[in-house]
Amino acid sequence: MATAIEEPALERPAWSATLHEWITTVDHKKIGIMYILVALVFLVIGGAEAMVMRFQLLWAESKAVPPDFFNQVMTMHGTTMIFFAAMPILAGVANYIVPLQIGARDMAFPRLNALGLWATLFGGVLAYFSFATGGAPAIGWFAYAPLTERAFARSAATDFWIIGLLVSGVGSLSGAVNLVTTVLTLRCPGMTLRKIPLYTWMAFWANVQILFAIPPLTASLIMLLFDRLLGAHFFDAQAGGSPYLWQHLFWFFGHPEVYILVLPAFGMVSDVIPVFSRKVIFGYEFMAVATIAIAFVSFGVWAHHMFCVGMTRPADVYFAAASLVVGIPTGIKVFNWLATVYGGHLRMAAPMLFCFGFLSMFVIGGLTGIMLAVTPMNFQLSDSYFVVGHFHWVIIGGILMGLFAGLYYWYPKITGRMYSERLARWQFWLLLIGFLLTFGPMHVSGMLGMPRRIYTYPVDRGWELWNQLSSLGAFIQAPSYLIFVWNVIISLKKGQPAGDDPWDGWTLEWATTSPPPSYNFETIPTVRSRRPLWDLKHPDDPDWKYE
Amino acid sequence: MVGFILLADGVSGAQNLSIFDPASPSAESIRALFILVLAVTGAIFLLVEGVLIYSIIRFRPRAAARPAAGEGTEPPQVYGSMPIEIAWTAAPGLIVFLLALILTRAEYEVRVNPDNPPPGAKPLYVTVIGHQWWWEYVYEKYDGRQLGFITANELHIPVSEDGVPRPAYLTLLSADVCHSLWVPRLAGKTDLIPGRTNQMWFQSSEVDLYLGQCAEYCGTQHAHMLLRVNVDSVAQFQAWLDNQAKPAVDDIAVREGRDAFLSQSCINCHRVRGTRAKGTYAPDLTHLMSRQTLASGMVPNTRDELRKWVANPQQVKPGCLMPAFGLSERQVDLIISYLTTLN
Numbered sequence: 001m002a003t004a005i006e007e008p009a010l011e012r013p014a015w016s017a018t019l020h021e022w023i024t025t026v027d028h029k030k031i032g033i034m035y036i037l038v039a040l041v042f043l044v045i046g047g048a049e050a051m052v053m054r055f056q057l058l059w060a061e062s063k064a065v066p067p068d069f070f071n072q073v074m075t076m077h078g079t080t081m082i083f084f085a086a087m088p089i090l091a092g093v094a095n096y097i098v099p100l101q102i103g104a105r106d107m108a109f110p111r112l113n114a115l116g117l118w119a120t121l122f123g124g125v126l127a128y129f130s131f132a133t134g135g136a137p138a139i140g141w142f143a144y145a146p147l148t149e150r151a152f153a154r155s156a157a158t159d160f161w162i163i164g165l166l167v168s169g170v171g172s173l174s175g176a177v178n179l180v181t182t183v184l185t186l187r188c189p190g191m192t193l194r195k196i197p198l199y200t201w202m203a204f205w206a207n208v209q210i211l212f213a214i215p216p217l218t219a220s221l222i223m224l225l226f227d228r229l230l231g232a233h234f235f236d237a238q239a240g241g242s243p244y245l246w247q248h249l250f251w252f253f254g255h256p257e258v259y260i261l262v263l264p265a266f267g268m269v270s271d272v273i274p275v276f277s278r279k280v281i282f283g284y285e286f287m288a289v290a291t292i293a294i295a296f297v298s299f300g301v302w303a304h305h306m307f308c309v310g311m312t313r314p315a316d317v318y319f320a321a322a323s324l325v326v327g328i329p330t331g332i333k334v335f336n337w338l339a340t341v342y343g344g345h346l347r348m349a350a351p352m353l354f355c356f357g358f359l360s361m362f363v364i365g366g367l368t369g370i371m372l373a374v375t376p377m378n379f380q381l382s383d384s385y386f387v388v389g390h391f392h393w394v395i396i397g398g399i400l401m402g403l404f405a406g407l408y409y410w411y412p413k414i415t416g417r418m419y420s421e422r423l424a425r426w427q428f429w430l431l432l433i434g435f436l437l438t439f440g441p442m443h444v445s446g447m448l449g450m451p452r453r454i455y456t457y458p459v460d461r462g463w464e465l466w467n468q469l470s471s472l473g474a475f476i477q478a479p480s481y482l483i484f485v486w487n488v489i490i491s492l493k494k495g496q497p498a499g500d501d502p503w504d505g506w507t508l509e510w511a512t513t514s515p516p517p518s519y520n521f522e523t524i525p526t527v528r529s530r531r532p533l534w535d536l537k538h539p540d541d542p543d544w545k546y547e
Numbered sequence: 548m549v550g551f552i553l554l555a556d557g558v559s560g561a562q563n564l565s566i567f568d569p570a571s572p573s574a575e576s577i578r579a580l581f582i583l584v585l586a587v588t589g590a591i592f593l594l595v596e597g598v599l600i601y602s603i604i605r606f607r608p609r610a611a612a613r614p615a616a617g618e619g620t621e622p623p624q625v626y627g628s629m630p631i632e633i634a635w636t637a638a639p640g641l642i643v644f645l646l647a648l649i650l651t652r653a654e655y656e657v658r659v660n661p662d663n664p665p666p667g668a669k670p671l672y673v674t675v676i677g678h679q680w681w682w683e684y685v686y687e688k689y690d691g692r693q694l695g696f697i698t699a700n701e702l703h704i705p706v707s708e709d710g711v712p713r714p715a716y717l718t719l720l721s722a723d724v725c726h727s728l729w730v731p732r733l734a735g736k737t738d739l740i741p742g743r744t745n746q747m748w749f750q751s752s753e754v755d756l757y758l759g760q761c762a763e764y765c766g767t768q769h770a771h772m773l774l775r776v777n778v779d780s781v782a783q784f785q786a787w788l789d790n791q792a793k794p795a796v797d798d799i800a801v802r803e804g805r806d807a808f809l810s811q812s813c814i815n816c817h818r819v820r821g822t823r824a825k826g827t828y829a830p831d832l833t834h835l836m837s838r839q840t841l842a843s844g845m846v847p848n849t850r851d852e853l854r855k856w857v858a859n860p861q862q863v864k865p866g867c868l869m870p871a872f873g874l875s876e877r878q879v880d881l882i883i884s885y886l887t888t889l890n
Binding site (some may be wrong): 067068069137144145146147150152175235238241242243244268278279280282283284285286288306308309310313316317320321322324325327328331334335339341342343344345346347348356359360363364367368370371372375376377378379380381382383384428447448449450451452453454455456457458460461462538541542543546547 | 562563565566567573574576577580581584585588591592595596598599602603606607608619622623624625627628631632636637638639643644646647650651653655656657658679689720723724725727729731734735736738739740741742743745746758759761762763764765766767768769770771773776844845865866
């Protein structure tokens with residue numbers, strides 16, 4: 001006779017205990033997730049700011065938004081997206097995935113890791129606290145002196161902005177020290193430097209770049225703070241300082257920053273394309289070396305952001321040629337991705353869809369980059385809407401597409417559940433169409449003489465149509481991000497259980513459970529090749545025979 | 548992309564500011580270079596996207612053709628190929644090398660030395676000073692003669708004709724923050740940076756009005772720091788020069804208006820040559836009525852617009868550095884009656 005046994009109800013921990021656990025955690029996975037959540041919040045805020053601008057620019061001489069407010073929103077949009085959305089989301093994914101890919105139990109310095117997260121978050125909060133002073137700074141995200149000096153930016157908003165960036169810079173730096181150390185010291189037995197998965201490899205080099213790019217930014221922010229609060233004159237021309245110096249210092253950080261953002265996205269694509277083509281990456285060594293080449297050369301090209309400052313002609317030619325040279329290793333990567341796709345058995349799930357979006361769009365962003373690197377063309381295009389179109393093409397068409405590929409690829413690993421493929425496809429197509437419509441016309445309005453960062457434009461310029469197309473595109477794009485956020489939330493509850501290895505993957509993160517336990521692996525794995533799980537699944541034809 | 552660019556070339560707005568419609572040698576060399584670079588990048592674009600689309604179509608999943616992924620065999624694993632890698636490293640390398648050579652030549656065409664005007668030229672030298680949010684022009688020298696008058700916002704240069712080049716060489720300075728001078732049909736932009744002296748030039752053989760604006764974000768009204776360059780016929784230009792060189796008109800009929808103007812704080816910032824008004828902070832008004840626009844190109848220079856401006860500039864150009872002085876109707880009328888005689 002069957003007896004009804006009452007199952008003991010699993011006691012849910014009190015919400016305060018959960019909160020306490022997350023706030024005090026030093027687990028790289030929890031920290032990674034929090035990085036991603038923080039970034040998504042800022043992404044939505046930054047996106048809302050973009051909507052304000054696109055609404056104002058719908059009509060010539062529109063008075064919907066007052067000029068100062070537009071300029072504040074413009075400043076905060078750039079600041080937010082670069083420092084508080086893109087940087088943290090990439091740091092979060094690296095935090096989560098890199099220790100798993102190299103078979104480690106955690107990052108090298110778990111407490112430093114927590115510091116990095118909280119410093120980034122508080123930096124963002126501080127920058128937004130500037131609104132409490134009566135309005136955010138209206139200085140543009142690259143904050144050209146002397147517009148940032150007290151004479152022109154009188155309120156404390158700019159001070160909050162500076163301190164916010166300083167604090168989040170501490171976060172980025174501690175994260176980078178941690179990641180670089182982790183990759184150098186905590187790789188599992190057998191994983192020599194030449195056997196590191198490409199995502200980890202590229203995230204590693206991006207973090208090496210952070211180590212060299214953030215300190216100049218920190219130094220120049222401190223100099224600016226001295227100018228503003230202590231009466232120094234670093235950037236004050238009337239007292240013998242040099243506004244021009246700020247531009248050099250800022251872009252010495254600002255250009256490598258582009259590669260700090262794009263390299264991890266390259267890495268995600270380099271992991272996803274092989275798995276979804278069922279082929280090993282074509283030319284691993286060339287991919288790896290091209291990454292190093294990009295990391296180094298990108299430190300020698302910063303002044304291509306300032307061709308119009310009147311450098312000498314030889315300096316112009318040098319910076320143009322060096323910038324063109326970056327195209328060579330980048331080209332190598334694109335060709336290797338194409339060669340990996342070629343002859344594969346393609347699987348068109350969301351991660352691969354976003355990889356194709358990435359490949360097709362990033363190439364265009366790269367080519368408009370070539371146009372901007374050609375100095376005489378830059379004299380016309382610089383600081384026009386063409387530039388706005390170009391870098392959004394790289395950031396959204398390149399970095400963000402690659403990032404979504406990575407996020408969908410690892411979503412089942414992180415949550416243990418599959419995302420909704422249907423929602424992911426809706427997101428992809430809305431994003432792609434909206435993106436093309438937003439940023440394509442910007443290239444045109446730029447070539448028709450429209451400068452960037454103007455809160456409105458005269459009626460007789462013939463720019464209205466192009467701006468309306470851009471705004472329409474932005475309104476199509478906006479829901480795609482909300483669909484993504486919705487997909488992340490709803491699939492937590494409704495997603496199918498994913499299993500440990502839903503994609504039939506090859507790197508170590510797929511060898512543990514989904515989600516992984518706090519210690520990651522029961523026993524530390526030993527590897528013999530770049531694709532340890534391929535070796536396991538094909539004992540007759542393992543990779544290490546060929547490497 | 549290419550389609551967009553062709554569209555850009557074909558669009559006819561009310562005003563033309565297209566960089567593909569140059570009217571000056573430097574803008575012309577940039578356009579020629581642009582078309583060449585478009586051809587090169589367009590070819591790369593077609594190649595890469597072509598291979599990508601072909602691969603997607605050719606290798607897309609086909610249910611009938613093979614068992615579902617993960618169940619059956621994997622495709623052949625190709626680890627790489629040294630010759631192929633060398634080829635697609637060397638080919639872009641060659642393109643980069645050629646582009647660098649071509650851009651070097653264009654660089655030297657576009658940026659010239661103002662101390663060496665072409666033989667037989669009658670060069671004009673103007674110092675441009677960027678202010679938040681207007682342009683000050685100091686006419687220094689034309690055809691070897693000293694000039695030395697100051698005007699604002701609307702630049703006049705002579706047309707180059709009959710084989711006589713009349714290049715305008717601009718020396719760029721800033722009084723406050725960074726600005727950038729951009730008139731797309733005449734030249735690429737050059738920044739005006741406090742503490743630095745920059746040079747740029749253009750020369751045009753088409754009498755026309757060329758529009759542009761400040762291209763470096765410079766604060767609240769960056770959007771309304773507009774530029775107008777009038778390329779005048781030689782006779783027109785000479786007449787304009789002669790007029791600008793004269794002191795301000797002093798019309799006895801508006802003596803009362805002049806006194807009203809001179810007794811207000813207008814004179815702390817503005818200058819009217821030959822009077823007590825010697826301010827240097829704001830546009831020179833000596834020949835105000837010879838200008839077509841007000842507020843740095845924002846509104847036409849009519850009596851009505853001028854009246855609105857004097858009564859409350861913040862209404863016209865919110866955030867501009869001229870405050871509303873709370874003048875009475877009568878005071879505004881008097882001041883307007885004087886200003887409108889400054890021809």
